[in-house]
Amino acid sequence: MNCYPELTLAMYLDGEAPNTLAAAVRDHLNSCPACRSAAEALRRENQTLAEAVEASVAETALPWALPGRLRRVWISLAAMLAFAVMLGLSLDWIAGGAPPALNWLNPFRFSGIVTLSSGVVSYLLSEALPLFSAIAGVSTIVLVLFALILAAVLLERRGVSIQRLAMSLCLVVAFVVPGFAVTVRKSQNIVRVPESETVNDTLVAVGQEVRVDGTVNGDLIAFAETVIVRGTVKGDLVIGGRLAEIRGNVEGNVIALGQTVELFGQVRGNIYGCGQSLRLAQGSVVEGEVIVGASSVSLDGAVKRSVTVGAGTTTVSGTIGRDLKAGVDRLTLLASTRIGGKTTAWVPSRDRVTVEPGAVVPDGVVTRISASRTVNRFAQMGFYLGMLKEFLGALIVGCVLVLVARGFFTGAALRARSFWRSLGLGFLVLVVTPIALIVAAITIVGLPLALITLAVYLAALYVSKIVVAAFLGQLFRKAPLVRIWDWLLVMLPALLVLTLAFHIPYGVGIGLRLVVLCFGLGALVWQLYRTARPA
Amino acid sequence: MILVETKKEPAPAAPASLAAVHQQFARPLYGLCLRLLGNREAAEDAVGEVFVRLPRAMRTYDAAQPFANWLYRVASNHCVDLLRARRRERQFVSPEEEEALAVASPAASPLAELVDTERRARLHRAIEELPEPYRVPLVLRDFTGLDYGAIGGRLGLTSNHVGILLFRARQELRRALAGEQGDRKS
Secondary structure (H helix, E strand, C coil), X not given: XXXXXXXXXXXXXXXXXXXXXXXXXXXXXXXXXXXXXXXXXXXXXXXXXXXXXXXXXXXXXXXXXXXXXXXXXXXXXXXXXXXXXXXXXXXXXXXHHCCHHHCXXXXXXXXXXXXXXXXXXXXXXXXXXXXXXXXXXXXXXXXXXXXXXXXXXXXXXXXXXXXXXXXXXXXXXXXXXXXXXXXXXXCCCEEEEXXXXXXXXXXXXXXXXXXXXXXXXXXXXXXXXXEEECCEECCCEEEEEEEEEECCEEXXXXXXXXXXXXXXXXXXXXXXXXXXXXXXXXXXXXXCCEEEEEEEEEECCEECCCEEEEEEEEEECCEECCCEEEEEEEEEECCCCEECCCEEEEECCHHHEEECCCCECCCCXXXXXXXXXXXXXXXXXXXXXXXXXXXXXXXXXXXXXXXXXXXXXXXXXXXXCCHHXXXXXXXXXXXXXXXXXXXXXXXXXXXXXXXXXXXXXXXXXXXXXXXXXXXHHHHCCCCCCCCHHHHHHHHHHHHHHHHHHCCCCCCHHHHHHHHHHXXXXXXXXXXXXXXXXXX | CCCCCCCCCCXXXXXXXXXXXXXXXXXXXXXXXXXXXXXXXXXXXXXXXXHHHHHHHHHHCCCCCCHHHHHHHHHHHHHHHHHHHHCCCCCCCCCCCCCCCCECCCCCCCHHHXXXXXXXXXXXXXXXXXXXHHHHHHHHHHCCCCCHHHHHHHHCCCHHHHHHHHHHHHHHHHHHHHHHHHHHHC
16 A cells, blocks of 8 residues: 655645545545544644644734833934934034134034035036036936836826826926027136127026126026126026126126125126125116125125125125115124115124214114024023924924825834934935035036925925934834824824924034934935835 | 634624724734744834735725735735845745655654643744744744645745645644753653
């Protein structure tokens, strides 16, 4: 008699043997007592095992009942907190320790930030621009195509038909693409528009030096080491560079970013400027408003409307048609100053405002002492109102996220469990994204993508602390959060704690804010990766 | 199959709310995910993911089938996806030829003798310590009630191969318990 191997009996007992084999085994068992006993033993064994597997699964202790788990979490949290405190104290020491004369180099002072930013932009434009343009141009086109294809695949998975997607895309493109042409001129040396030339497009000029002596019947966007506009610009003027001189006429607005910005001509619109030094020379005229931020501002020309200045030192000797608002270290109104409206100065102390005899300032200068380190902000009601606004704003946004994108948001809060991965990833995204945005924005085709990415980036920065609050809140809860109300209840105390912690003095709050930012950003990016990854 | 309810009994209705689902099934779901994934953190993540996806997944639930079985299948499918993603580079287990196996013996198996609490605990430990290629098919078979074909489909294996893995899992448990009994006697 040929007995069957144990494997065959096991498959027969599981009901998985093919029909003919099962029939043969059944016949054999009827005639072989030894195999019949073995099959019975196997059947009892399978029964015991199945019961044991079920009991083993059903009786497993839930994770919040395990003592080691919370201890590990607390250790990681404590390590992160210590890191944040050390980081904040270090930053505070650097910010406060530099001598005032070197403020222009101190990255934590406004003038230092402006100096560094304008230096970086100048270098990029003059030295690295040709290389970056080539790389960014190709890579941006590839990225845009990749983003479109990925969006199509993801939406197709979620049931959105390709036809609807294509129609939506056509509608978006139709409304986005402008109806006029753009002329781009690039050069390693000088980009020149001679006096006799008229450009009937928006002109983008990039080079070592840009000289516009002719007429531009559109906007002029100029980035160079030196930008000199002697001609006429019918639209807006956007300038970026180390030295920007406007000697001609601009019929639109002027947006100027540069180390030194000087206006000698006439501007029909407004001026928005940011730089180290900004000067409206004598004889210059601005028909609109002036809103500028710089280390040094000199207003010797005429501004028909209001002037708003955020600066280190501001000197006025010209005419301002309406109000002057200055948040400055020092304000000097020379004898030839003529102001038509109110003058308000936010300065560290009253002796920082000088009004020479002969200056026309109706009702005098309203001086407000700006908040300084000697003022105890904790004694100010405004400080607490600001914290309340910050807390309520975050809570409301958190509620909206749980309602609208519950799966993604709650998934991100769970992903934050990997502390150091989230922190590292978040720091990488925090630093790399602005660089990528600048590179993409330099190219024309990448500008819309850069703007969209910037909006998403800023939104992610704001949401990051809400994700961290959700993660911290659910640590203290024994059960997974299943209802929307559960998430709101855990976020509320956690957001309150974070809001208070961000305002701890001596830089600790800043360090905490930075660490929470990186932590939450990393969790969001990881969740995005997990969501987009094919199953 | 312990958890496959017979067709003669009406299928129990799904719980009315997610909170009720959690109250009733959190523990066995966690145990199932832990047995399949072999890692506590991964099991916690998996349980969390299952509950996050549950509202959407409920659209595919057929009220004619038992809710518990459906829920365990959802969880086990998710865990198997994680396992496959984790081990995408190599096969689950190298295919083996069916060996010339010994004829079944009617001698008493150590598994069959387990009745008291201590021995049951030993068996639970032995199940936890099984290598993943044996543990996963065993849990899918004995807890979620899948047949060889369904298990093979989820893991990318043939039915024959699943049968061999289950057989080896039981052999392994037998060996582990026999070894423990031998240690105790000596």
